[in-house]
Amino acid sequence: MIRFDSVTKGYPDGTLAVDNLSLDAPSGQISVLVGPSGCGKTTSLRMVNRMIEPTSGRVLLDGRDTASIEPAELRRGIGYVIQQAGLFPHKTVLDNIATVPLLLGRSKREARNRAAELLELVGLPQTLAGRYPVQLSGGQQQRVGVARALAADPPVMLMDEPFSAVDPVVREQLQNEFLRIQAELSKTIIFVTHDIDEAIKLGDKIAVMRVGGTLAQFSPPAELLSRPRDEFVAGFVGRDRGYRALSFASTGPLPLAEEPxxxxxxxxxxxxxxxxxxxxxxxxxxxxxxxxxxxxxxxxxxxxxxxxxxxxxxxxxxxxxxxxxxxxxxxxxxxxxxxxxxxxxxxxxxxxxxxxxxxxRIETRATRLREGAIRSATGVCS
Amino acid sequence: MKLAADNGLPGLGRVVIWFNDPGNWWGSTGLLAHVREHLVYTFVVVCTAALIAVPVGLVIGHTGRGTTLIAGTSNALRAVPALGLLIFLIVVLSPRIHIRQGLGSTIPAGSVPYLIPALLVLVILAIPPILTSTYAGVQSLEPAAREAAAGTGMTPLQVILKVEMPCSLPLIMSGLRSATLQVIATLTVAAYAPLVGGLGRLIVDGHQNLRDLRYGYPAMVAGGVSVAVLALAVDALLNLAQRLLTSPGIALSGTRQRTNPMNSQNPVQNAG
Structure with a gap:
């Protein structure tokens, strides 16, 4: 579990990027930080691997204060994926992926074997192993970026808008494969995005942050859509939230018609x-x-x-x-x-x-939900 | 030759005769000995300059601190007149250097008090192109790659040595090449100092005996031609080294590196 304990990041001019953030990102799940630009979501993420140091408060990894761990050592145990992939242009795809195992002192051979496995995991053909980043498409680069972050099998992954620099079609592929990989690996992930749709699609829990670096709501996506805590969240989650909430409702047995x-x-x-x-x-x-x-x-x-x-x-x-x-x-x-x-x-x-x-079917489901909500609301009142 | 007829200098034919005389090639004052001295001095100067400029450039590029200061100083250094600085340093330094020993035929006994100021001038001239191109090379690295390097758990030194330096190699090498060309060309001036060798010897001594058919004007021209040929040959070798050392991944994305604004101030134009 990643725990933010009253974390604040302020700058000398007095502005606060993150204001007293307390949040528990559960183990083995994807927690998404989402909000408009300037809400401190990336700053919060970067305080986990100490790319930024908090002004006050603590970030705990499974109960251990990250401030007590050397930054380089801490980061080798945390996968880090960033928006532009940030591949090393002078290294081949395979050597890019092998970066962290090599830093951890594994042999070159072992690191490369591991890198080859990861290439497969992220859905890239082995023929790309010897290519250089400049020879890859944006989507391929981002896959390599994910593979590099996974190479040392870290329990924790930090992902900073990893899919926002690619076109919508590729983005959807990457999101789907990301969910497939996560279903297999169950990493503890903090994922930053400005795209509420992406947050809803990927998040097990979503933290909506507002400008000024405060947390507005931290809930599972269905709850965020059905019960936004305040006007800001309701506005940010958007106008189509009734329709989008259907993303979390399985169809059940539909009356399928035969079709010539x-x-x-x-x-x-x-x-x-x-x-x-x-x-x-x-x-x-x-x-x-x-x-x-x-x-x-x-x-x-x-x-x-x-x-x-x-x-x-x-x-x-x-x-x-x-x-x-x-x-x-x-x-x-x-x-x-x-x-x-x-x-x-x-x-x-x-x-x-x-x-x-x-x-x-939607009507039937809505009726059931309404009755449930009334029951729980009266439960709260009494 | 019209020129020769007008000013009474020996004709270019004499230069051919000079080159054809084996006596001018061999021996301790022959062309080849001067070429060797020239190469040794160049090597020493460029290595010294690189040992100073590359680490400083890497650190400046990595931290982003002091770039304005260094850019200003570098450009100011480029404007320093080599000959003036040489004479100044000889006046100031030479009387204070008391090493009389030599080393083989390249450094004759007694030459060290003059050699040190001469080479120092060249080191000062060679530092700016290497320094500016090194930090420009580091700064042209994509910020995302630098961020990822730190984010994967590299220490600052590892970031510099494993990512920033290899990625800026083409620009570092182009700085080294500029510096080397400049040193090879400017070394001729060093021969104004007594006992300092190199191809400049032929030019300076030839100039002093201008009308001598054997050691005068023809030797001077021969020295100049040799400097030019040497510069081209060494540059070709360094170019080859650059190709061999640069990662294909960098070379493929090289168009972006080569359009770097730093190259518009390429000091090659200032050389000589």
């Missing part, structure tokens, strides 16, 4: 015969949905061809069967046919669901 499909490359005449309300779903050889085809509008002439990718409408999102209500609703709302596409975990097509069906 055609495979990519099938004759369009078949598509036109089987379309429903003008649309038909096109799947690939592996049964994974590829997109919707407006088969109802095809002329006789056009129907002589076959179903190619150029005819597909790719507007619809996919939701997994074991996914969240938010995904399911989004799939239904974004589908050109109005029928949301649900897939199995392995990506095979499972069935479709309409927005009203998803809404019905």
């Amino acid at each position: 499909t055609v495979r990519l490359g099938d004759p369009l005449s078949a598509a036109r015969e089987r379309e429903k309300d003008g649309w038909i779903l096109v799947v690939g050889q592996d049964d994974a949905p590829l997109g919707w085809l407006a088969a109802g509008g095809l002329t006789d002439e056009q129907a002589k061809g076959s179903a190619g990718t150029d005819l597909l409408n790719l507007g619809g999102t996919l939701a997994t069967k074991a996914g969240t209500l938010r995904e399911a609703l989004d799939a239904a709302l974004s589908s050109p046919s109005g029928r949301g596409v649900i897939v199995h975990e392995d990506g095979r097509f499972a069935g479709t669901v309409t927005a009203s069906q998803v809404l019905a």
Whole structure:
């Protein structure tokens, strides 16, 4: 556990970056520090590995005061990932990852073997081992940065906006893989971001900080969305919080409808015969949905061809069967046919669901939650 | 040659004759002996300057402290006239140095009182290019890499030696090359001091016997040409060393390093 005990960081001109922060980041979980710029979230993070020294208060790692540990020694036991990755440009990918094991005195061979394992863990091919950072994409660099932080298998990781310098698509991949790795390794992580969506997606607990370096609320994400403590938190968490809270609600058994499909490359005449309300779903050889085809509008002439990718409408999102209500609703709302596409975990097509069906489930869940909230509120009063 | 006819100097043909005479190449006052002296002096001067300038540059670059002071001093030092400083130091230092021994043929007996001021002038000239390019090299390192170096648990010394120095190697080497060229060129001035060798001997002595067909003007031109050839050869060697020493990862991102504003003040232009 990482404990902030009344930690304050002030500067000679009197401004406070962090003001009397007390917080327990639980072991084996991701605690996210989130807030607008100037709220002291990065300063707080950097006080854990003593890149910044607190003016007063203590930071404790599993009960041990970090001020009593030599900075270099302390940092070798804490993984540190920063926004621009900060790879060493003169070292290969493998040697970058091997940095901390080498500092800890492991043999070069042992350190490199370990680095090769980590390359795999963060989803990079071994062929990148001998490359230099300048030859990598931003996303690859950030993966190497994560691998370097994990190399000495530290129990604690500090991550300072690690995914904000990459494009949204890569960011989502990195976030998903980060969650996969964390599920495997269960590190105690403090993660800094300014992006509330990222905080909600990744955090087991979220600390919302306000400008001036004070803690506004420290709660699990679902609670942050459903019960923001004050106006600042409510405003920061944002306008769509009702919708976003659905990210934490699993769909449960949805009433999946059968849906006629055609495979990519099938004759369009078949598509036109089987379309429903003008649309038909096109799947690939592996049964994974590829997109919707407006088969109802095809002329006789056009129907002589076959179903190619150029005819597909790719507007619809996919939701997994074991996914969240938010995904399911989004799939239904974004589908050109109005029928949301649900897939199995392995990506095979499972069935479709309409927005009203998803809404019905949301209503049922909301009723249950309301009743629960009333019960607990009366419990508090009495 | 028109020039020769006008001022009564021996023609360039005499320079060819000078180069063709084996007697001018070999022996303790031959061209090769002077080249060797020139190289030894250059080596000593550049190494001394580097031993001072590289560590200071690394520390300044690492801490970011004293950059204004050093930049100002360095530029001021560049403006120092080598010959004036040499004469000044000979007047001030030489009477106080009482070493009479020599060392082999490169340092003849009695030359040390003149050699020390001469080489000192060159060390003073060689420090600024090495110093400025070293700290510019360190400062051109991405802040994120420096942050990560400290964050992974490197001590400040490890940050300097394992990250900052290897990453700034191209710029350190370019500073060394500038300094070396400048020293090779300016060493000729050192021959104004008595008993100091090097290719400057040919130039200074040749100038004093300008109309001598064998040791005068032709020797002077031969000395000048040799300095130029030597400078190009040494620079080519250092260039090779730079390529071999620089990590491919740095060389690949080198375009960014080479556009560093420090290089616009590249002291090569000031050399000679």
